[in-house]
Amino acid sequence: MARKIRWLGLSFGLLFLFATGGEAGRISPNNLNQPPPPEISGGAAMSGHAQPAPLPLLPPPVEIPGPLDPAVAAGFLGFGFDDNAVQTGSYFIPPDPFGAAGTDRLIAVVNTMIEARSKSGTLLWRDSLKDFFASASGNLGTSTFDPKVIWDHYENRFVVVTLEQTDTAQEGASNASRILLAVSKTATPATATSADWYYHAIDSKINIGVTDYWADYPGFAVDEEAVYITNNLFTFGASGTFGGVRLWIVDKGVSGGFYGGGAASVMVHDPYATLGIATTTMPAQVFGAGGVGGSGSTVGTFLVVYGGIFFTGTSIEAVQVVRIDNPLSATPLFSTPQYINVGDIDTTGSPMPSMPNAPQSGSGSLIWTNDRRALHAVWRDDALWMTATVLPPSGADAGQATAHWFKFDTSVTSSITLADQGNIGGNDVASSTYTFFPSVAVNAAGDAMFGFAGSAASIYAGAYAAGRQADDTAGTVQPTATVKAGVDYYYRVFGGTRNRWGDYSGIAVDPTDYRFFWVFNEYAETRGTVLSSYPTQDGRWGTAWAKVFFNCEKTLTLAENQWHMIALPCEVTAPNNTVQTVFDELPSAAYGTEWRVYRRDAANDQYIQLSLTDTLQAGLGYWIKTKASGGGAITVGSSTSPGNPQADVPLDSSSTGRYNLVGHPFVFDVCWKDVQVVDGANVLSLDEADPLVGGNRACSLSTPDPSCVMSHTMEQWNGAAYQAYDGGTPGAEGVLSSFEGLWVQAFKGIQLRIPVKRGAGDPCATVTGNSPVSAQATTLQDVEAEQSASEPLAATATEQKAASQANKPRYSTPLTRRPEEWGLRLIVEADGLVDPGNLLGRLQDSVTGPDQHDLKEPSPFDSNRFLTIVFPHPEWEDAYAGNYTSDYRAVANGGVGEWSFEVHSDQPRTITLSWVGPRDILQHSKLLDDETRKTFNPRANNTYTVTMTKPVHRFRWRVNGGR
Incomplete structure (x- = not known):
């Protein structure tokens, strides 16, 4: 986001020119129209020094006032515009909000601060980024700009990046550029000091020919072995000519390297040295065991580019994707760029139309929405997700800056295809809402959540989220959740002309519970803090966290006059979890005669008929007999139910095998082959719980072998017959779906673990x-x-x-x-x-x-x-x-x-x-x-x-x- 720190009195707007230069020797497909070079992101503009303000500083409230959106489980405020004066002695715009969720705490960064909070919102510590990186050898000692923080789920660490730049044309001591990198020593850093963090400063000044360039606008990601940082390059001095893109790859070095407190091994590469379009590039944050391709794969991550690329002579846009192989070698392999046709999603052309800025309530000053650059990318389970802002040529969002998401199928990495995409219009927030600076997070169930900014003529600029579950209609998102609505209009440009917002937003999956996403973004705070140098500017940004989720509300229609073996896909909360309320479409007066519900008492080998007031719970299976003259419907969950976490279902057992009636506790499919067995301290696969003994399964022998723990096979009732599945036999691999009960046979006191792993996209056969x-x-x-x-x-x-x-x-x-x-x-x-x-x-x-x-x-x-x-x-x-x-x-x-x-x-x-x-x-x-x-x-x-x-x-x- 930042060119560099802007000092009081500079003519801010004059420094943000489109570049016209680039590197020689690069080849691009001749049927693609390259977007204009990216602008310098502009940096964290700074007022000269903290000054007494004519208006009193307003401390932020402890938590977000007013009722939370139904899809928001918790919310609280983070730091704001005035906090910089306390931490750094200056004020900064824009904030560049970014946040990460760890196992028990959240860490957020803005220009130019870092803070940690508990998941209930308690402030644990806060510091300026200048002080935070003070012990990084080789740092420039500036206030920094463009910070980001991510959670490395492979190592359970937080990783932070920010940039520095000094320029002799702007009274700097030298032309210098730095990438500052930090990794926490543990999952729970208690301070913002070297007691809890390792630091490293990378010299990011790049010489091309006889010209020096500095690094701007970082992309930031990790996989199982490396940290990836991308940056745009610009010349020093007033011209700020664009000079290409560079990628820095840092070996994690868990044992003795960067993550281990030793020297960091860093390599810098030009991913588009001979092929491809060089413009703002985002590396994909990688999730999943073994990274892309799993254990033994040589693939690192993917680099994504948009920026408004379109096929020459058409109105069809494209996304550029490059795969990185052998990332830690001296010469990583950058694949030939793939240009994926995404259709006519944007208003592009030569010259490229500017992105329209967003209106806001109460003021004619527009909110800056930036450009079409790639903003964020995530890879998980053969799906590559990416976000950008587009200008739709038609439809409900035509003519408005609109957040857009892409999903690409990478199951064949050499032939990536578009799997899905869509706009996040925000028109359910207000009519003609502009949406911009989207970010994306994807959980283990394949559900995606997007954080974004929104503003319209009838509302103030605020922070929002919307998402889609894996089985939602293609191209759609569910209704918008409010992270924090703006409370006033915003205008703050210091000495420039752009009323800047963003330049990005933060979102993360909670690593302890896949159901929840943590969204971090800015909103327009109550106006105040008028500085004497800018008496007409009183806009103040604030930040907010929100814990959002997908509502678990599903309906199943039951056929009449049948026995059905069912389960609840959501953990329904009281008082809506009784037999009477779950089956509220069946007549209560006829219960016990025309319809009834049973649970299985495995320990005593009997069925027990439930009463109308008995409660039902996810993870257990039930039999229901429907009326002869009509079936019924089950509607479970509510707007306050986020579904279930990973399910460990206790099983009753006997040495000869005891059948347990259990239930699939999720709203999405899970492959039976992915189910596990928890046997004390051991977590077993189905093959380990029921190993082969002479070609047969240990549990299927007439006298079970002592190695038998739980039968490899489960059975489901489909209304006519039992269906048997074992996870591997051709045609009988098996899928657990919503509302399904199943029989499992246990031979030891164990738990059946149904993992959070959706079958879709991970074939069960x-x-x-x-x-x-x-x-x-x-x-x-x-x-x-x-x-x-x-x-x-x-x-x-x-x-x-x-x-x-x-x-x-x-x-x-x-x-x-x-x-x-x-x-x-x-x-x-x-x-x-x-x-x-x-x-x-x-x-x-x-x-x-x-x-x-x-x-x-x-x-x-x-x-x-x-x-x-x-x-x-x-x-x-x-x-x-x-x-x-x-x-x-x-x-x-x-x-x-x-x-x-x-x-x-x-x-x-x-x-x-x-x-x-x-x-x-x-x-x-x-x-x-x-x-x-x-x-x-x-x-x-x-x-x-x-x-x-x-x-x-x-x-x-x-x-x-x-x-």
């Missing part, structure tokens, strides 16, 4: 080998069967037409891992009941007999309607001797084999069988109906209908070849 199909969750989805690499037969036009016209669900083919493997899914339907979770096939790690991929199917709930397919194996005496939902066998004989299966129903029905699977297997298959003695060709039609004459109907599936 893993695809490897030569299969060309994309990884996807092979759960019960209405998707077409996909064709693997070894499927030589294409569907005919007649077959394709028949499939498209079939008025029935289409489910996914089990995605196998090797060309010689295959899987086939059988589905049965009748009278609104469907069981699609039945699998047969051949796998490399299966055997002809019971093995880890043969999943047993529990018997249906007593007195319930049911319809299910089972593979009967009463002969399997060394394992469970009964019915299975899957029957995989060893790879052999080109696929040849025969599988017996049965359809079970609570009553005779007219049933329809269907199937999805590899076309070469279907080409060589026959369906044999043992009751009617008919043989059916599965390739002739994709369904077979027959009337059952008794509750069990027997079939065989025969494969005569194919692989």
Whole structure:
């Protein structure tokens, strides 16, 4: 943000010129129009010295007055305009607010201060940044500018950056530039001194040819191994000519390096030395174990650029992305820039239209909104998020400065694509609200929150937040939350002409609870503190923190006259958590006769019917029987419910295995393979809790092996049949979704840990080998069967037409891992009941007999309607001797084999069988109906209908070849 400190009496506005120069030798795509060079951000303009003010200084209140927005859990004020006079002896504009959340405290920075607060708002310590960095060897001793602070979740440390510059043209002792860097020694720095921090000063004066440049407007990020700092370069002196971009990479050096109190290893690079558009660049803050690509990956982070890049001769804009590989090597690899088409989102052209400044209530002075530069970037779970301010050419925000967010899919880092994007219009705050200086944070659930500034002709400039959950409609954000509304109009330019705001804002995920985001930003405070040098200027900025969250409010409609196994996706607070209030659409007078709710008492192996006043809790599963004449709806949560933190559900156990009815406690999907088991001090994966013993799972043996802790398999009731999932068997990987209950079998006193890790974007089915199909969750989805690499037969036009016209669900083919493997899914339907979770096939790690991929199917709930397919194996005496939902066998004989299966129903029905699977297997298959003695060709039609004459109907599936 800052050119440098501005001294009293300088003509502030004359120094902010567009640059016209740059470095020679750089190559850009010839169909892209480069944006104008960035302006000097201007620095923290400073009044000469603190002066007695004609108006009394107004101390900030302890907390934000008035009711908080429903989506704000807590809020309090930070430092303000007048606090600089106390800490530094001067006043500064703009504040450059930025903040970070740690495990038990928050740290915020502004021009030119730093402070720490508890999460309840108590001030722990405060200092000037000049004093804070006084022990950094090589610092220039100035007031600093452009500060930022981030939380390094890999090391549980705070990291702070700020800049310094002196210029002989402005009475400086020399032309000098510094990057000042600090890292806390622990997660809880108790002071702003070297007792709690390590410091380092980087000489950031860059010589290009015969010209020296200084560093301005830092981008700031960390990954698992490095700290990344980007800066724009400008010449010293009055011209301030733009000279490109540089990236400084600092090795964390946890053992003996910078993070360990030793010497810092720093390398500076030109990421656009021969290719790319050099303008304001933001490195992406990286989240997730092992960083981008996980453990062993060579990828560091991504550099993002916008600035109004557009394709020449069009109205289509683009974002530039560069990947950094081997960041700590002497010569990191900067990938060829990717230019991602983002559509016509901005009003661009040559010359580039200026960003309009924002109106405010009570004054004709406009709030400066700056330009189109990239402002903030975050990477998490193969998604790269970025923010900027745009000038929409059409729509509700046309002609207004508007905060904009981008989401890019980086699952293939060499071919990054646009996944989603949208405006943050703020029109729910006030009509024609201008929004600007957006920042972004993304939690482990894939939900994004954006902090931003907002102002309009009918409101004062203030601080706001809006977000979107991962399953929200594309391009949208949820209603705006007020961090702190402005309370007066703002005008303060010192000796310049720009009524500056920003130049950025801060936001962070709470590292102890993914549900909460901490937003830090500025707002227009009550006017005051008139300085004698500027008698017409009385604007004062203040800052505020707010703890914001997404409301957990979801509705599930229940079918009539059925047993449903359900769970609450939110922890509902009293008094809204009783049976009567949760199921308020069902008649209370009919409870116990027409409808009822049960919980499972695993310790005593019994069901207990709840009363209307009994409470329900997230993490537990329940059975509900709905009315015969009508179903009902469950609406859970409220505007004050932020959902659930990570769930550790206690399980009752026995040495022979005790079934526990538990519930999925989140509003988003979680892959069953990501669930963990907490066994005392040990946290186990499913494979560790139920290890393989001779090809079978330890818990599935007729006498469980001593290594068995909890069964690898869970079961869910879908209204017709149990669906069994184990996290790894093709077609039975499993997803936990909102409102779902599940059975788990525990053999020791343990806790089931359902992690905060959304299944979306992290497929619950893993695809490897030569299969060309994309990884996807092979759960019960209405998707077409996909064709693997070894499927030589294409569907005919007649077959394709028949499939498209079939008025029935289409489910996914089990995605196998090797060309010689295959899987086939059988589905049965009748009278609104469907069981699609039945699998047969051949796998490399299966055997002809019971093995880890043969999943047993529990018997249906007593007195319930049911319809299910089972593979009967009463002969399997060394394992469970009964019915299975899957029957995989060893790879052999080109696929040849025969599988017996049965359809079970609570009553005779007219049933329809269907199937999805590899076309070469279907080409060589026959369906044999043992009751009617008919043989059916599965390739002739994709369904077979027959009337059952008794509750069990027997079939065989025969494969005569194919692989």
